[in-house]
Amino acid sequence: MSGDQLHNDSQIEADFRANDSHKHKDKHKDREHRHKEHKKDKEKDREKSKHSNSEHKDSSEKKHKEKEKTKHKDGSSEKHKDKHKDRDKEKRKEEKSKSSGDVKIKKEKENGFSSPPRIKDEPDDDGYYASPKEDSKPLKRPREEDDDEYKPKKIKTEDIKKSKKRKQEEEEDNKAKKTKSKDKKVPEGDNKKKKQKKEEEQKWKWWEEERYPEGIKWKFLEHKGPVFAPPYEPLPENVKFYYDGKVMKLSPKAEEVATFFAKMLDHEYTTKDIFRKNFFKDWRKEMTSEEKSTITNLNKCDFSQMSQYFKAQSEARKQMSKEEKQKIKEENERLLKEYGFCIMDNHKERIANFKIEPPGLFRGRGNHPKMGMLKRRIMPEDIIINCSKDSKVPPPPPGHKWKEVRHDNKVTWLVSWTENIQGSIKYIMLNPSSRIKGEKDWQKYETARRLKKCVDKIRNQYREDWKSKEMKVRQRAVALYFIDKLALRAGNEKEEGETADTVGCCSLRVEHINLHPELDGQEYMVEFDFLGKDSIRYYNKVPVEKRVFKNLQLFMENKQPEDDLFDRLNTSILNKHLQDLMEGLTAKVFRTYNASITLQQQLKELTTPDDNIPAKILSYNRANRAVAILCNHQRAPPKTFEKSMMNLQTKIDAKKDQLADARRELKSAKADAKVRRDEKSKKTVESKKKAVQRIEEQLMKLEVQATDREENKQIALGTSKLNYLDPRISVAWCKKWGIPVEKIYNKTQREKFAWAIDMADEDYEF
DNA sequence: GTGGTTACTTAGTACTCCATTA
DNA sequence: TAATGGAGTACTAAGTAACCAC
Numbered sequence: 008m009s010g011d012q013l014h015n016d017s018q019i020e021a022d023f024r025a026n027d028s029h030k031h032k033d034k035h036k037d038r039e040h041r042h043k044e045h046k047k048d049k050e051k052d053r054e055k056s057k058h059s060n061s062e063h064k065d066s067s068e069k070k071h072k073e074k075e076k077t078k079h080k081d082g083s084s085e086k087h088k089d090k091h092k093d094r095d096k097e098k099r100k101e102e103k104s105k106s107s108g109d110v111k112i113k114k115e116k117e118n119g120f121s122s123p124p125r126i127k128d129e130p131d132d133d134g135y136y137a138s139p140k141e142d143s144k145p146l147k148r149p150r151e152e153d154d155d156e157y158k159p160k161k162i163k164t165e166d167i168k169k170s171k172k173r174k175q176e177e178e179e180d181n182k183a184k185k186t187k188s189k190d191k192k193v194p195e196g197d198n199k200k201k202k203q204k205k206e207e208e209q210k211w212k213w214w215e216e217e218r219y220p221e222g223i224k225w226k227f228l229e230h231k232g233p234v235f236a237p238p239y240e241p242l243p244e245n246v247k248f249y250y251d252g253k254v255m256k257l258s259p260k261a262e263e264v265a266t267f268f269a270k271m272l273d274h275e276y277t278t279k280d281i282f283r284k285n286f287f288k289d290w291r292k293e294m295t296s297e298e299k300s301t302i303t304n305l306n307k308c309d310f311s312q313m314s315q316y317f318k319a320q321s322e323a324r325k326q327m328s329k330e331e332k333q334k335i336k337e338e339n340e341r342l343l344k345e346y347g348f349c350i351m352d353n354h355k356e357r358i359a360n361f362k363i364e365p366p367g368l369f370r371g372r373g374n375h376p377k378m379g380m381l382k383r384r385i386m387p388e389d390i391i392i393n394c395s396k397d398s399k400v401p402p403p404p405p406g407h408k409w410k411e412v413r414h415d416n417k418v419t420w421l422v423s424w425t426e427n428i429q430g431s432i433k434y435i436m437l438n439p440s441s442r443i444k445g446e447k448d449w450q451k452y453e454t455a456r457r458l459k460k461c462v463d464k465i466r467n468q469y470r471e472d473w474k475s476k477e478m479k480v481r482q483r484a485v486a487l488y489f490i491d492k493l494a495l496r497a498g499n500e501k502e503e504g505e506t507a508d509t510v511g512c513c514s515l516r517v518e519h520i521n522l523h524p525e526l527d528g529q530e531y532m533v534e535f536d537f538l539g540k541d542s543i544r545y546y547n548k549v550p551v552e553k554r555v556f557k558n559l560q561l562f563m564e565n566k567q568p569e570d571d572l573f574d575r576l577n578t579s580i581l582n583k584h585l586q587d588l589m590e591g592l593t594a595k596v597f598r599t600y601n602a603s604i605t606l607q608q609q610l611k612e613l614t615t616p617d618d619n620i621p622a623k624i625l626s627y628n629r630a631n632r633a634v635a636i637l638c639n640h641q642r643a644p645p646k647t648f649e650k651s652m653m654n655l656q657t658k659i660d661a662k663k664d665q666l667a668d669a670r671r672e673l674k675s676a677k678a679d680a681k682v683r684r685d686e687k688s689k690k691t692v693e694s695k696k697k698a699v700q701r702i703e704e705q706l707m708k709l710e711v712q713a714t715d716r717e718e719n720k721q722i723a724l725g726t727s728k729l730n731y732l733d734p735r736i737s738v739a740w741c742k743k744w745g746i747p748v749e750k751i752y753n754k755t756q757r758e759k760f761a762w763a764i765d766m767a768d769e770d771y772e773f
Numbered sequence: 774g775t776g777g778t779t780a781c782t783t784a785g786t787a788c789t790c791c792a793t794t795a
Numbered sequence: 796t797a798a799t800g801g802a803g804t805a806c807t808a809a810g811t812a813a814c815c816a817c
Contacts, residue, residue: 372808499811540810541784595811730783
């Protein structure tokens with residue numbers, strides 16, 4: 008298959024799939040919503056479902072309350088997994104029996120889903136793709152050697168010489184800074200340049216140093232603690248809240264929560280029943296008893312004045328003078344300078360998120376049962392500080408104290424707290440450019456490269472396991488095949504009712520796949536349709552091997568749509584097995600491996616040596632896109648997409664006219680030169696020629712831009728670029744073809760991948 | 774084997790800022 | 796000079812997976 012073909016096919020696929028996906032997104036959501044609601048409603052509601060909407064809502068709310076009560080009363084029953092599962096299955100069964108009458112949805116689904124298979128290339132023989140040839144070239148740097156990864160990790164201590172050198176350098180740097188501040192005679196521009204140069208020279212190459220022993224994350228850590236959200240500022244007197252048409256002054260606490268809702272009034276969220284219900288419940292908790300007895304119906308609340316006030320405020324912010332904006336900018340910079348960095352082992356490192364999340368309303372993704380709940384304000388008393396014993400512990404704000412100060416150098420976080428919505432722990436950690444994150448990232452790609460070496464063996468093994476006598480082994484083998492072939496996520500188990508109903512490979516249910524012995528002229532087709540991470544829909548039709556198909560039929564035998572497809576499997580079983588096959592191997596390594604290897608293959612196929620730089624970059628983006636499609640990285644089409652495409656087209660048309668004019672002028676200049684035969688007219692011809700060339704180039708650039716943008720409409724390239732693609736592949740490609748790395752990675756990305764930019768040469772092979 | 778907890782990576786979206794254009 | 800648009804950034808939700816106790 009040629010590069011072009013591949014590109015075109017994948018593009019068509021992408022468009023089909025993306026259109027499909029968005030067309031049906033809402034329907035899907037509706038269906039999912041019904042699914043959940045019905046689960047809650049159980050038997051009694053079966054009858055009621057025929058009744059009016061409002062009735063249905065009321066009863067479901069009651070049921071929900073009952074459910075919550077029983078949850079609290081009888082926690083033990085909740086804990087028992089099998090019972091739990093069985094009950095879910097029962098509920099799902101009921102839901103299914105109800106929704107089976109939903110002809111409309113089914114019909115539309117049949118009509119709408121026509122995307123071609125979206126899989127990686129496979130040779131015809133066995134539906135199995137060969138891994139690329141392994142490269143035996145020695146890698147330049149010692150730490151790139153895979154052997155390093157194979158051996159059980161040796162305990163390494165920091166090279167004394169190096170650390171001494173580092174200290175020396177730092178001291179010199181400090182001296183230099185001092186003298187620089189004294190020296191006022193040097194012109195500022197010069198100073199800046201020098202400073203920049205110096206900074207570049209002094210970028211710490213942690214990747215050239217020894218790693219710490221396994222488990223030790225740092226030896227010294229000092230920071231200033233977190234920045235708390237600004238306190239609530241009460242609304243001005245003239246901004247009123249109305250209840251049932253009458254002005255009502257709210258207590259500060261209730262008012263603050265009301266403003267959260269008012270700020271979101273234009274958002275679709277605030278029209279959703281669950282959101283409103285959750286918000287109202289939590290809002291009432293913040294009210295005084297008087298307010299509670301008055302405000303009993305959210306529909307009677309009028310937040311419009313508040314909403315307008317915030318809109319006016321944001322408008323005023325936009326209209327601020329340059330000076331005012333500058334002042335704010337400076338204040339932010341000051342905050343960043345003070346709290347945005349820490350000292351970790353002799354190095355100043357940037358902190359990723361030093362600000363504590365402000366209070367507000369929880370905005371889950373997809374059909375989240377907790378959307379609208381109040382995310383409470385985090386106080387110093389909620390905060391755990393982590394730093395080294397010999398560091399200066401950050402002082403809590405006056406009149407407050409920390410929940411705890413600990414000195415745990417086996418973890419990377421500086422600050423943590425527990426949020427109130429899911430009860431999960433949130434952390435303040437370092438920036439991706441830091442040593443601690445970079446090292447981990449590098450390690451991740453090294454693990455994926457190790458997988459490359461044994462992936463053939465693993466593939467042979469799971470193919471064998473499709474024939475196993477043990478059901479558990481067969482399920483494991485088929486699931487692994489999907490994870491490998493389709494880059495599916497592992498699919499951990501989730502607590503029912505706590506999050507949106509999304510799945511990954513191991514948690515797929517029977518209802519998420521459809522088997523077609525023949526479809527679109529191909530045999531043994533599996534049709535996937537489920538909501539994955541972030542409730543992004545995964546829809547794909549894939550031809551599989553006969554044995555896989557037969558196994559799937561077996562797994563689905565005597566099961567209901569809401570039953571687990573792989574009922575003998577979970578991620579922990581799968582990962583334990585993978586661990587036996589290769590040290591450090593887990594399900595997610597396959598995603599990294601397949602993404603990176605795909606990029607490398609695609610770059611080889613798509614890059615045309617004679618192309619100019621913009622065309623080569625288009626090829627790069629196409630290779631990147633192939634990965635994004637594989638990993639199902641979608642985005643909502645930008646709101647201004649159509650408009651901006653139209654503008655671009657207008658520009659292209661204008662450029663075409665300009666080109667036509669220029670060509671005409673060139674032609675007449677040539678004719679003129681033929682007659683006159685003098686130097687002057689020759690020169691004119693030359694300059695006209697150049698003008699044509701220049702315009703041609705400009706036109707080409709615009710056209711490339713248009714193609715790229717169109718192909719990217721619903722595909723997000725960033726996620727794979729940042730998390731799945733070994734940056735050394737991109738760096739090597741840039742070096743090989745003389746493309747400035749800035750064209751591929753922006754400043755932040757270059758900082759994150761500094762290690763790769765420094766160490767990869769053009770021969771690098773993933 | 775299970776459930777709970779913890780630590781960390783991966784993810785999409787909303788917002789901000791700055792360059793370009795009218 | 797204001798409007799526009801797009802790249803880059805901030806934010807934080809939602810995953811994966813390890814570990815531990817039972």
